[in-house]
Amino acid sequence: MAPSPNTSRGPHAIPRGNPTKERVLELLAEFFCLRTKDAAALLRNRDITENDARSVRRTLSILHRDGFLCRLDLGAASGIANYVYGLSDKGVDHACENGYSTASTKTLDEHSLRTLDDELEISAFHIALQRFSEASGLAYSWRQTDLKHTVHPDAFFTVQDPRDTSKEFCYFLEIERAKFGNYRDGEPQILRKLGAFYDYFNSTDCEKEWGFRQYRVVIVQRTDARREGLLKALRAHYNHRMFWLTTESAYRENIGGAIFRTPKDDVSIAFSFLTL
Numbered sequence: 001m002a003p004s005p006n007t008s009r010g011p012h013a014i015p016r017g018n019p020t021k022e023r024v025l026e027l028l029a030e031f032f033c034l035r036t037k038d039a040a041a042l043l044r045n046r047d048i049t050e051n052d053a054r055s056v057r058r059t060l061s062i063l064h065r066d067g068f069l070c071r072l073d074l075g076a077a078s079g080i081a082n083y084v085y086g087l088s089d090k091g092v093d094h095a096c097e098n099g100y101s102t103a104s105t106k107t108l109d110e111h112s113l114r115t116l117d118d119e120l121e122i123s124a125f126h127i128a129l130q131r132f133s134e135a136s137g138l139a140y141s142w143r144q145t146d147l148k149h150t151v152h153p154d155a156f157f158t159v160q161d162p163r164d165t166s167k168e169f170c171y172f173l174e175i176e177r178a179k180f181g182n183y184r185d186g187e188p189q190i191l192r193k194l195g196a197f198y199d200y201f202n203s204t205d206c207e208k209e210w211g212f213r214q215y216r217v218v219i220v221q222r223t224d225a226r227r228e229g230l231l232k233a234l235r236a237h238y239n240h241r242m243f244w245l246t247t248e249s250a251y252r253e254n255i256g257g258a259i260f261r262t263p264k265d266d267v268s269i270a271f272s273f274l275t276l
Contacts, residue, residue: 026095030105174219
């Protein structure tokens with residue numbers, strides 16, 4: 001049986017001197033999974049036109065045909081294609097061979113559609129963080145592989161002001177879209193998960209596994225109402241400034257603004273990554 005096009009390690013190779021295809025693969029090595037409009041915006045670095053989207057869609061389609069990309073369809077149930085692209089096994093090999101693999105580089109091959117929405121939200125946050133860091137003169141690092149330790153975040157990143165290299169702030173990212181549920185002994189799953197981060201803070205195990213003891217946990221939720229509900233629950237159980245809560249719309253619109261709320265102290269105070 002012939003291999004499927006998204007996993008083939010066949011003879012197709014990227015021609016020398018094709019910087020657009022190489023840049024697309026480089027972006028997917030960095031951001032794991034992207035839709036056409038996301039890839040086009042990163043590639044063009046401006047507001048995109050329909051011609052931009054059409055051109056990038058063709059590039060993605062060719063890279064998928066040639067086995068460098070995996071493509072999953074979030075719109076299959078509706079009958080309207082909504083493709084998400086990521087590196088195939090062959091694409092990961094190519095990234096490693098060409099020296100642009102990162103701590104986010106992993107294959108989309110055999111990835112579950114069930115968690116793809118969360119993966120896209122992680123990529124959206126990563127893109128927003130990159131843009132804010134560039135605009136603000138901050139340095140950041142991002143890691144989306146080898147995350148499973150005593151706590152298992154969706155991503156890990158650091159932010160640092162290059163003018164003061166003695167301080168590097170560490171963050172765990174959690175995408176939380178579900179309502180309170182899956183109760184055990186009266187405690188919902190989300191509080192059990194955040195309670196693990198609370199117990200892990202400033203611990204020897206954290207230092208052994210991650211190389212630091214203190215951190216912040218950025219929690220992204222769908223709506224302001226859900227964020228307010230979680231803030232209230234955290235004040236009652238884990239009242240600590242390590243928890244920074246935001247919403248999808250808030251960070252997408254202005255990640256540099258005061259968009260993070262913490263359960264600790266004055267609840268009217270909001271933070272940003274400039275609060276280092």
